[in-house]
Amino acid sequence: MAEVLRPIGTVARALDSISNIEFKALDLNRGQYLYLVRVAESPGIILERLAVIVRVDKTTAARAIQKLEKNGILERRPSPTDKKQKQIFLTAKGQALYPIIKRENAYSNATALKGFTPAERDQLATYLKRVEANINSDWIKVKHGEHRDY
Amino acid sequence: MAEVLRPIGTVARALDSISNIEFKALDLNRGQYLYLVRVAESPGIILERLAVIVRVDKTTAARAIQKLEKNGILERRPSPTDKKQKQIFLTAKGQALYPIIKRENAYSNATALKGFTPAERDQLATYLKRVEANINSDWIKVKHGEHRDY
DNA sequence: TGAATTTTGTTGCAATTACAACTAAATCGT
DNA sequence: ACGATTTAGTTGTAATTGCAACAAAATTCA
Numbered sequence: 550m551a552e553v554l555r556p557i558g559t560v561a562r563a564l565d566s567i568s569n570i571e572f573k574a575l576d577l578n579r580g581q582y583l584y585l586v587r588v589a590e591s592p593g594i595i596l597e598r599l600a601v602i603v604r605v606d607k608t609t610a611a612r613a614i615q616k617l618e619k620n621g622i623l624e625r626r627p628s629p630t631d632k633k634q635k636q637i638f639l640t641a642k643g644q645a646l647y648p649i650i651k652r653e654n655a656y657s658n659a660t661a662l663k664g665f666t667p668a669e670r671d672q673l674a675t676y677l678k679r680v681e682a683n684i685n686s687d688w689i690k691v692k693h694g695e696h697r698d699y
Numbered sequence: 700m701a702e703v704l705r706p707i708g709t710v711a712r713a714l715d716s717i718s719n720i721e722f723k724a725l726d727l728n729r730g731q732y733l734y735l736v737r738v739a740e741s742p743g744i745i746l747e748r749l750a751v752i753v754r755v756d757k758t759t760a761a762r763a764i765q766k767l768e769k770n771g772i773l774e775r776r777p778s779p780t781d782k783k784q785k786q787i788f789l790t791a792k793g794q795a796l797y798p799i800i801k802r803e804n805a806y807s808n809a810t811a812l813k814g815f816t817p818a819e820r821d822q823l824a825t826y827l828k829r830v831e832a833n834i835n836s837d838w839i840k841v842k843h844g845e846h847r848d849y
Numbered sequence: 850t851g852a853a854t855t856t857t858g859t860t861g862c863a864a865t866t867a868c869a870a871c872t873a874a875a876t877c878g879t
Numbered sequence: 880a881c882g883a884t885t886t887a888g889t890t891g892t893a894a895t896t897g898c899a900a901c902a903a904a905a906t907t908c909a
Contacts, residue, residue, distance in 0.1 A: 551820035554714055554808045556827035558733075561711030562754040563831075563838035564704055569897090570841050579865060579896080583708075597887055604712040606867045611888065613865080633874040633887050656849035658704045660837055661830045670701035673826045676819065677706035680811045681713075687810055688713035691720050699806035719867090729866075729895060747857055756897045761858065763895080783857050783904040 553680070564657055571653055575646055576620070582650050584613050585639070588623055589647040593636040595628070604688060622646065703830070714807055721803055725796055726770070732800050734763050735789070738773055739797040743786040745778070754838060772796065 569579045577585070583603050588594060600610035614637060617623045622643040628634035639647065662670050687697060719729045727735070733753050738744060750760035764787060767773045772793040778784035789797065812820050837847060 550805070550809060550812065551817075551824035552808060553811060553820075553824055553827055554804055556824070556831045557707055558711050558715065559752075559754045560827065560831050560834055561707050563834050565708065566754065566756075566897095567834075567838055567841045567847075571847070573898095581865095595887075602709075604709045604716065606716075607888080608868080608890085609866050611890095612867095615889095616865090631875070631887085635888075652849060654704055655700070656847070657834070657837070658702060659700065661703060661834050662700065663833045664829065665826075667701075669826065670703075673823070673830075674701035674703055674706070676815075676823045676826070677703055677710065679814065680823075681706045681710050683813045684710055684713050684717075684807070684811050687807070688717055691717045697717075697721070697806070699802060716867095723868095731895095745857075757858080758860085758898080759896050761860095762897095765859095766895090781857085781905070785858075 557680075560661070564661070567657060568653065572650065575649060577622075577646070578616070580609075581613055581617055581622075584610065584617060585622065585643060585646060586650055586654075588637050588639055589643070592638050595634045595636060599637065601689075606692075617643070707830075710811070714811070717807060718803065722800065725799060727772075727796070728766070730759075731763055731767055731772075734760065734767060735772065735793060735796060736800055736804075738787050738789055739793070742788050745784045745786060749787065751839075756842075767793070 565580075568582055572582050583605075584599060587599055587603060591598075596611055596614060597607055599614070600607040603610065614623065614625070618625060621640055623637055623639050625635040625637050628636050662673075665673065691697060715730075718732055722732050733755075734749060737749055737753060741748075746761055746764060747757055749764070750757040753760065764773065764775070768775060771790055773787055773789050775785040775787050778786050812823075815823065841847060
């Protein structure tokens with residue numbers, strides 16, 4: 550069977566590595582850009598949801614958010630409807646960073662897709678969405694301590 | 700333009716997370732399986748080459764290898780032709796782990812590709828190889844301190 | 850040849866990452 | 880209503896990760 554795990558892993562590490570190096574110029578530490586863009590796109594999102602969509606442990610997301618809050622890039626406000634939730638928002642400083650990150654990501658995306666026709670790009674994106682959906686339930690399962698048989 | 704960065708990142712994190720959790724049963728810590736399979740496939744490989752093909756900092760690979768050596772999973776021998784190189788090999792213990800990791804990876808790969816026809820699988824694999832080649836020179840460049848303009 | 854550069858590997862930091870274990874609030878089930 | 884369970888977030892601890900800065904061997908090239 551065709552092998553896709555490995556190239557997905559290597560490409561992801563390469564892209565993440567590039568972003569982390571480039572965003573040090575913005576005083577962003579490793580991984581922080583991931584949360585910043587998600588909060589920009591979903592203002593008021595709560596921690597557990599953020600952790601799930603980024604596919605990271607919730608304690609990892611929690612500490613990244615704490616750090617970004619301390620650095621004035623985002624802020625948390627208690628939810629008006631649920632006292633145990635904290636809604637996350639970008640500050641003005643965070644808002645200013647967002648377009649810079651988006652531009653870098655767009656550049657990397659264009660580099661990754663160099664030589665692809667528009668139809669090929671769309672098809673690859675569609676394939677990846679299907680892979681994402683396929684793997685998601687296993688990730689949730691294993692994260693919750695369930696066992697996969699193979 | 701179609702967006703592929705994000706699903707590649709989320710799928711890679713989900714798959715890596717699953718593997719790390721499952722391989723704790725083999726007494727492998729986070730990330731170690733990556734190096735083990737590469738050494739199995741390229742016995743005698745040296746550290747710098749390993750770091751490049753895995754797309755990780757060479758100091759990260761160095762410490763992972765040190766740990767795996769200390770745990771008796773692989774061993775290093777001085778290269779007969781270049782006194783600064785150390786060739787890396789699996790021990791018998793490492794050899795025993797390899798097929799287990801391969802089986803898990805094959806299962807995850809099959810899960811990721813569920814619902815794909817054989818032709819679609821091949822096409823996705825081909826696309827990913829192209830993306831990998833596209834992004835590789837940028838990764839090398841940025842890792843070496845060069846600057847990308849965008 | 851022999852000095853300058855590149856290759857290969859190592860430590861010193863400082864940071865992220867995540868499994869356990871926990872608290873508090875909300876929701877569920879009877 | 881109310882006890883059990885789930886949701887949401889935190890802290891303790893132990894590990895990886897990776898940028899700097901280094902050392903030693905090999906290679907380049909003038």
